[in-house]
Amino acid sequence: MSAAGPLALFLDMQAVERGASANTLDAYRRDLDDVALFLTTLGARLEGAGTAELRAYLADLSGRGFKAATVARRLSALRQFYRFLYAEGHRGDDPAAVLEGPKRGRALPKVLTVEDVSGLIATAHARALEQVKPAERLRRLRTVCLIEMLYATGLRISELAALPASAARTRGDAIIVTGKGGKERLVPLGGAAKDAMAAWLDARRAAGLGTSRWLFPSSGASGHLTRQHAALDLKDLARAAGLDPAALSPHVLRHAFASHLLAHGADLRIVQTLLGHADISTTQIYTHVLDERLAAMVRDLHPLSDAE
Known part of the structure; x- marks a missing residue:
């Protein structure tokens, strides 16, 4: 089975069953093409790679200076691809199941006042x-x-x-x-x-x-x-x-919308719905705003606060 075959099937599944956008499909294709190119240097193929080869690829990414977020995204693509091959019977094992990603803190979004x-x-x-x-x-x-x-x-x-x-x-x-x-x-x-x-x-x-x-x-x-x-x-x-200009982008305005709503008392679940986040964990990146609001409430309203 050629690498193009299972990759095409994987992308079709993402598009049809999960409704992945064209941008998401392009990202999967680029990431997995990069994996396939690296594996050729080891004499391996994308659909037949083992855990050791995949670990070598992740180490190569770090050696090339890729940020932890990029390595984590590539690992996510690998996990989904090999899980798909295993579930569809194209492989008898899942070589990416035991791979561990880089530990990284989640960056706070840039916010305009x-x-x-x-x-x-x-x-x-x-x-x-x-x-x-x-x-x-x-x-x-x-x-x-x-x-x-x-x-x-x-x-x-x-x-x-x-x-x-x-x-x-x-x-x-x-x-x-x-x-x-x-x-x-x-x-x-x-x-x-x-x-x-x-x-x-x-x-x-x-x-x-x-x-x-x-x-x-x-x-x-x-x-x-x-x-x-x-x-x-x-x-x-x-x-x-x-x-x-580097501080302004469409996504920065989206962050400003969410952060300013929360700062003025909006509920996190409401903001999740407005942003179209499927999972509340995605919206929780804004909880630093809630922490600041709670601290301000204690400072301003608690009877033993030093605030005047």
């Missing part, structure tokens, strides 16, 4: 009013809609970029978003986000883009704005607002 985000939004609106060429004004209005929506909803940029134009025409206070694995969830919308979407719809209609099915149309293969272009627009906005 409320003042940072307010400044970014104010700058985006101010730039959209400047006298510039029509194409540039259209891009700036799109940036206003992007940042208002990202901060108001906590959507993943892949979810926001692929929103249909019909989402902006809703008269309700929420939109239905299709997230990872094709799962749908209801996401509330505030007035500022709805106003930004309405202004963006008017602008793209005036620019002759009103017939596109996507909220953020593009001439690219997907038909809608890419994550990369959205990130570049935000970095341009960061520079205009006097912030370090």
Whole structure:
């Protein structure tokens, strides 16, 4: 059995049974192709590798200077691949079952302050009013809609970029978003986000883009704005607002949405639902915000506190 055969079957299973996105499938393919390339240097094949060869691969990753998070991700791909081969009867054993990953602490997400985000939004609106060429004004209005929506909803940029134009025409206070694995969830919308979407719809209609099915149309293969272009627009906005462009990305705004909600009293389970996390453990990376809030409550409310 060739390496391409079981790998193709594995990716098909991930797509059909688990609803893996194209980005997730590409990541699995890249990771397992890298494993296969290393195994050829040992005279082994991907589908027939043993535990010793896989341990050698993980050691090679560390020797190449890969971070613990990357090694852990590669190990996860290996475990899932060989578990699949074993379950489907392509192997009589699972060589990855006993492998141990690197010990690593979970990094806290980068978080903007409320003042940072307010400044970014104010700058985006101010730039959209400047006298510039029509194409540039259209891009700036799109940036206003992007940042208002990202901060108001906590959507993943892949979810926001692929929103249909019909989402902006809703008269309700929420939109239905299709997230990872094709799962749908209801996401509330505030007035500022709805106003930004309405202004963006008017602008793209005036620019002759009103017939596109996507909220953020593009001439690219997907038909809608890419994550990369959205990130570049935000970095341009960061520079205009006097912030370090490296400190701003769509995912940083998602972190700001979650952290600011928790800091103002939101329940962790509610934030989990809004973010579209399947497992509460993913959301628990934000518990440092809860710890700070609890410490502040004790400091401010306990009768024997030193706070004045």
